[in-house]
Amino acid sequence: MKKWIRWQGLISFLFVFGGITAFMLLVVDGCVERTVEKAGTWMAGAKVDLRGADVKLFPLGVTLKGLQVTDKDEPMTNAVEISRIAFSLDGLNLFRRKVIIDEMAVEGVRFGTLRKTSGAVTKEPKKKKEAAEDSPFALPSFDMPDMKKVLQEEELRSLAEIDALKADIKKAKEEWKKRTDELPDKASTEEYRKRIKEIRKDKGRGIKDIQAQLKVASDIKDDIDRDLRKIREARQAFSNDLTSLRKRVDAAEKAPMDDVRRIRDKYGISPQGLQNMTQLLFGGQISGWIGKGVYWYDRLKPVLERSKEKKDGVQVVKPARGSGVDVRFKEYQPLPNFLIKKINTSVQPETGTFTGNIRNITPDQDVLKAPMTFAFSGSNMKDVGPVTFEGVFDHVDPAGSDDRMSLRVQDYRVKGLALSRSSDLPVTLEQGLVDLTMNGAYRKNNITATLTARVSSAKMSAGTGGSSNRFTQAVSSTLMKVSDFTLTADVQGTPEDYKVRISSDLDRVLKDAAGAVVKEHTDKLEQKLKVAVFEKAGGPLKELKESFSGMGGIGDRLSSKDGQFSDVSKEAGQSGGSGRIKLPF
Amino acid sequence: MIKAIAKLIKVLNSESEPGQISLAVGFSMVAGFLPFFSPATIVIFLIVFLLRVNMTAFFLGTALFSGAAYLLDTLFHPVGLAILSIGALQEIWTSMYNMTIWRLQKFNNSIVMGGFAVSLLFFMPLVLLLNLAIRRYRDTILAWIRKTKLAQMVKASKIYGIYTTLSGGEV
Numbered sequence: 047m048k049k050w051i052r053w054q055g056l057i058s059f060l061f062v063f064g065g066i067t068a069f070m071l072l073v074v075d076g077c078v079e080r081t082v083e084k085a086g087t088w089m090a091g092a093k094v095d096l097r098g099a100d101v102k103l104f105p106l107g108v109t110l111k112g113l114q115v116t117d118k119d120e121p122m123t124n125a126v127e128i129s130r131i132a133f134s135l136d137g138l139n140l141f142r143r144k145v146i147i148d149e150m151a152v153e154g155v156r157f158g159t160l161r162k163t164s165g166a167v168t169k170e171p172k173k174k175k176e177a178a179e180d181s182p183f184a185l186p187s188f189d190m191p192d193m194k195k196v197l198q199e200e201e202l203r204s205l206a207e208i209d210a211l212k213a214d215i216k217k218a219k220e221e222w223k224k225r226t227d228e229l230p231d232k233a234s235t236e237e238y239r240k241r242i243k244e245i246r247k248d249k250g251r252g253i254k255d256i257q258a259q260l261k262v263a264s265d266i267k268d269d270i271d272r273d274l275r276k277i278r279e280a281r282q283a284f285s286n287d288l289t290s291l292r293k294r295v296d297a298a299e300k301a302p303m304d305d306v307r308r309i310r311d312k313y314g315i316s317p318q319g320l321q322n323m324t325q326l327l328f329g330g331q332i333s334g335w336i337g338k339g340v341y342w343y344d345r346l347k348p349v350l351e352r353s354k355e356k357k358d359g360v361q362v363v364k365p366a367r368g369s370g371v372d373v374r375f376k377e378y379q380p381l382p383n384f385l386i387k388k389i390n391t392s393v394q395p396e397t398g399t400f401t402g403n404i405r406n407i408t409p410d411q412d413v414l415k416a417p418m419t420f421a422f423s424g425s426n427m428k429d430v431g432p433v434t435f436e437g438v439f440d441h442v443d444p445a446g447s448d449d450r451m452s453l454r455v456q457d458y459r460v461k462g463l464a465l466s467r468s469s470d471l472p473v474t475l476e477q478g479l480v481d482l483t484m485n486g487a488y489r490k491n492n493i494t495a496t497l498t499a500r501v502s503s504a505k506m507s508a509g510t511g512g513s514s515n516r517f518t519q520a521v522s523s524t525l526m527k528v529s530d531f532t533l534t535a536d537v538q539g540t541p542e543d544y545k546v547r548i549s550s551d552l553d554r555v556l557k558d559a560a561g562a563v564v565k566e567h568t569d570k571l572e573q574k575l576k577v578a579v580f581e582k583a584g585g586p587l588k589e590l591k592e593s594f595s596g597m598g599g600i601g602d603r604l605s606s607k608d609g610q611f612s613d614v615s616k617e618a619g620q621s622g623g624s625g626r627i628k629l630p631f
Numbered sequence: 632m633i634k635a636i637a638k639l640i641k642v643l644n645s646e647s648e649p650g651q652i653s654l655a656v657g658f659s660m661v662a663g664f665l666p667f668f669s670p671a672t673i674v675i676f677l678i679v680f681l682l683r684v685n686m687t688a689f690f691l692g693t694a695l696f697s698g699a700a701y702l703l704d705t706l707f708h709p710v711g712l713a714i715l716s717i718g719a720l721q722e723i724w725t726s727m728y729n730m731t732i733w734r735l736q737k738f739n740n741s742i743v744m745g746g747f748a749v750s751l752l753f754f755m756p757l758v759l760l761l762n763l764a765i766r767r768y769r770d771t772i773l774a775w776i777r778k779t780k781l782a783q784m785v786k787a788s789k790i791y792g793i794y795t796t797l798s799g800g801e802v
Contacts, residue, residue, distance in 0.1 A: 055680035062680075063673065142734040370708050370742030373715045375728040 074101045082110060089345055090125070092116035093165035107134035116165025117158075119338075124161055129154030133386070145384045152391035190571065191313050193578040200309050202579065204301030208586045211291075211298050215593045218287055222600045229280055229607055230273040235614045241266050242618055267618045274611040281604045288597055295594050302583040306575045314571045323521070323557060324533065324550040327473060328465045332497075332535050333546045340493065340541050343449075350418060350449075351409055351441045382410030398427030402435070411441040431457035448489050455482040460501075471508060471518050473525060478504035486537070493544055495537040502530045516563045524559035528552060638687055643765060644773060647685045653761035655679065655688035657754050662689075663696025664707070664746035670736050671747070700746060707745030714744050 078099040086094030097112025110131040117125040133150035140146075245263055386407040393400040402422030408414055417440035424433040437451030458480040466473040478501045486495035508522040536547045642652060662675045679689050700707070715724060727733040737743050776782055785791050 050683050051681060052683050053681075055682075056677075059677050059680035063676070138731060141731045143737070370704070370740045370745075371712065372737075373712070373724075373739045373741065375721070375725040375739065378729050 071103075075099050078108060078110075082113070086113075086115060087167060089348070090115050090118065091167070091345070092118040092121065092125075093167055095165070105134055106137040106140065107132070114159075114161065114165075116161065118341075121164040121166035122161050124159045124165070125157065127154075127156045127159045128152055139381065143383065144381055146381060147386040148388070150386050150389045152389055155391055155393040157393075157395060190574065193574055196309060196313060196575075197578055197582065200305075200312075202302075202305050202582060203308075204298070204305045204579070204583050205586060207301045208298050208583065208590050211294050212586070212590050212593055214294075215291060215590070215597065218291065219593075219596060219600065222284060222287070222597075225280060226600055226603050226607075229277055229604075230611070231607065232610060234273060235610045238266060238270055238614045239617065263618070267615070270611060270615045270618055274608070274615055277604065277607045277611055281601075281608055284601060284604055288601065291594060291597065295590065298590060299587065302579045302587070303576075305583075306572060306579050309575055309579075310568060310572045314568045323560070324552050325548045327468075327471065327521075327556075328533065328550075329546065329548050331465055331467060332533075332548055336495075336497075336535065336537055336544075336546055340544065343488070344541055346439075349407060349409060350439050351411070351444055351447065377413075380413050382408040382413045384408055384410070385414065393422065396428075397430045398424060400424035400427070400433065412444060415442055417442055429459040429461075430455065448487070450487045451484075452486075453482065453484040455480070458482060465506075471521060473506060473508045475501065476505045476507050478502065478506075488541075491540050493537055493539060493541060495535075497535040497537075499533045501533070504529050504531065517560055520559045520563050521556055524556055525552075528555065638691060642685055642688050642691075643768060645685075647688075649762045649765035649769075650758075651683060652685045652688045652765055653758045654682070655684040655686070656692040656761055657758040658684065659689045659692025660696045660757060661747075661750040661754065663693045663698075664700050664703075664750040666737065666743060667697070669743075670732060703746070703749070704742055707742045707749060709741075709745070710748055711741035711743065711745030714748055715739060715741065 075098070078101055079096050082096050082099065083094050086096075093116045095112070095114040095116075096110055099111075100109045101107075102109075111129070113128040113131060114124045115126045117123045130153045131150065132153075133147045136144070136146040136148070242263075245259055245266070384407075387405065389404040389407065391402060391404070393402070400422055401424070402420065404418070404420040406414060406416045406418045408418070411417060417438050419438050420436065422433075422435040424430070427433070432454070433456070434454045435451070437449070439447075439449045441447045441449075460475050460478050460480050462477075463475040464472070465475055481500040481502075482498070484495065484497045486493070488494075506525050506528060508525040531550055531552045533548065533550045533552075536549075537544055538547070539545050658675055658679050662672050662679075665672050665675075679686070714720070724739070728739060738747075777786075
């Protein structure tokens with residue numbers, strides 16, 4: 047046995063592992079610093095810097111100093127800067143691979159601070175949605191389009207309609223001519239007259255002769271009536287066709303004006319477009335702000351919930367990195383893998399200090415059985431009244447997650463807030479008193495939010511970008527006169543595809559101001575279009591009318607035939623066998 | 632790679648007991664299939680340092696099996712998941728799950744459990760087979776090489792005498 051044991055090996059073992067432990071303690075601060083920077087950069091999508099990290103073993107705790115999170119859209123600006131974060135860790139639970147932080151202090155939180163170096167990490171192509179949000183306000187064009195070019199590009203529906211109708215009339219004419227020719231004509235009436243004369247000439251005296259005459263007279267009468275019926279049926283059908291064609295001709299006469307209106311609406315400024323001028327003016331800027339909120343909410347999601355699945359009755363948690371799966375068994379005292387029970391923080395925007403706390407930060411709310419909540423408030427701040435920002439991110443039941451938040455800001459003295467950054471019509475709220483309310487919810491992958499800003503004592507500046515555009519001038523001068531208004535933004539949809547609808551009482555004021563300018567422009571455009579369209583459609587329309595009037599000839603022929611057969615029919619009715627006996631019809 | 636092969640040949644040709652080499656390789660398989668920073672690996676290292684096993688063979692084997700473990704992840708995962716899902720063992724797993732030392736070992740990870748189970752299963756067969764193979768190698772191939780004229784000439788040379796004195800043993 048002694049041969050198999052080497053006691054000096056124990057000393058070597060202690061030396062090796064003691065050395066490794068000492069080395070790890072020496073580098074742990076650097077490791078924490080790099081881990082925070084790496085994980086933070088991944089979460090924020092932009093560079094995260096940390097000035098220093100300090101790990102203490104007794105008691106186990108970490109202090110992070112000088113955390114800077116770059117604004118992804120503005121790499122030379124920090125989205126948030128935190129001067130100090132300090133927290134102590136539950137050491138025993140850390141051995142169980144559970145990061146449990148009872149209380150964390152986050153001090154000196156500031157937003158929008160300047161960076162010395164760029165914090166961009168990758169040049170990601172902007173998403174289509176974001177590009178649409180950033181697109182500036184498009185000024186309606188008041189230039190009169192070139193009519194020749196317009197009519198080259200636009201298909202005149204009236205011309206197609208006229209051509210089709212002309213072809214139909216031609217076809218109808220041919221058909222009716224053929225049908226009319228096939229109907230009994232004047233020669234037939236002469237034939238009937240001849241037959242009637244022959245009956246009258248017949249001088250039969252006997253009863254049998256009279257009966258035979260009556261029979262012949264009756265046959266003639268039947269033949270005449272059958273032909274007359276044919277003619278009248280044809281007349282009726284012709285009348286129907288004529289009515290139908292007349293209606294189409296009437297419509298074709300109106301078609302060029304329909305073309306004029308359609309092209310005018312396309313190339314001109316529709317008065318309906320003025321219904322929601324605020325959407326047009328401020329939509330881009332407000333959508334941008336909302337887009338930033340949705341972006342940060344999306345970034346926060348991994349902190350709220352992680353993907354889990356059940357395998358043969360035991361819960362399997364997909365690790366973020368590496369391979370294999372961690373199988374979870376029932377814990378006697380369940381605790382999430384990561385939990386910050388409470389963060390006390392003070393945010394320092396320019397207006398003053400804003401304090402609050404966040405509770406139950408964990409991606410395993412279903413284990414903790416409690417939602418994440420936050421509540422911030424600020425009072426006695428410079429240039430703003432009471433401010434509250436509260437919310438609940440409830441993912442206790444991951445299938446029925448329910449996130450809500452609300453923001454109330456009273457008497458916020460706004461200075462130099464850009465409402466529209468359009469180069470054609472830049473609008474800035476130079477000063478004003480704003481009461482802001484925001485209520486938002488996220489349920490079943492659907493965002494609903496309403497943001498209302500009541501602005502009083504407003505002083506707005508609206509430039510025209512040096513443009514001589516009368517529309518811009520009208521809107522600009524109107525905005526500068528406005529002192530009180532309310533802006534409401536409704537957000538609906540999924541985080542990937544949401545719609546922002548902006549409405550305001552400014553809409554009515556702006557519509558009145560710009561309406562007259564727009565109407566004048568539209569009338570001019572319509573007049574020019576009318577001339578151009580009728581120049582093209584006038585000729586074919588004249589031909590159409592002439593072609594249609596040709597249908598009257600067929601009607602006259604039918605009418606004449608009807609008259610002729612009616613006369614013959616009367617004559618046949620007055621006929622007797624020998625002129626002495628009146629026929630019984 | 633050439634260095635590692637040379638080391639391996641040196642170990643095989645050394646005067647170490649075949650059992651010391653094969654046991655070292657067996658332990659290296661367990662250590663290689665488990666995560667490096669885990670209580671079980673520390674225990675394996677302690678055993679290896681305490682027992683008179685061949686350290687060169689252990690470290691060479693650990694490097695080899697650690698590399699192989701990455702390739703065998705696809706085998707370890709289903710094996711580990713199946714073991715962790717056995718109904719009859721749920722109580723044991725649950726009580727282990729509630730003990731800090733086992734959580735530190737990360738036994739509930741499918742790959743860790745799979746690697747551990749596979750290494751335990753093959754530990755004894757590997758040790759016994761290697762033992763047999765080393766004995767056979769030394770009795771046949773090594774004995775034949777030593778009898779060749781070239782080997783006799785090399786062994787008779789002064790340089791070889793100096794080398795064995797400095798290196799502390801016969802190659």
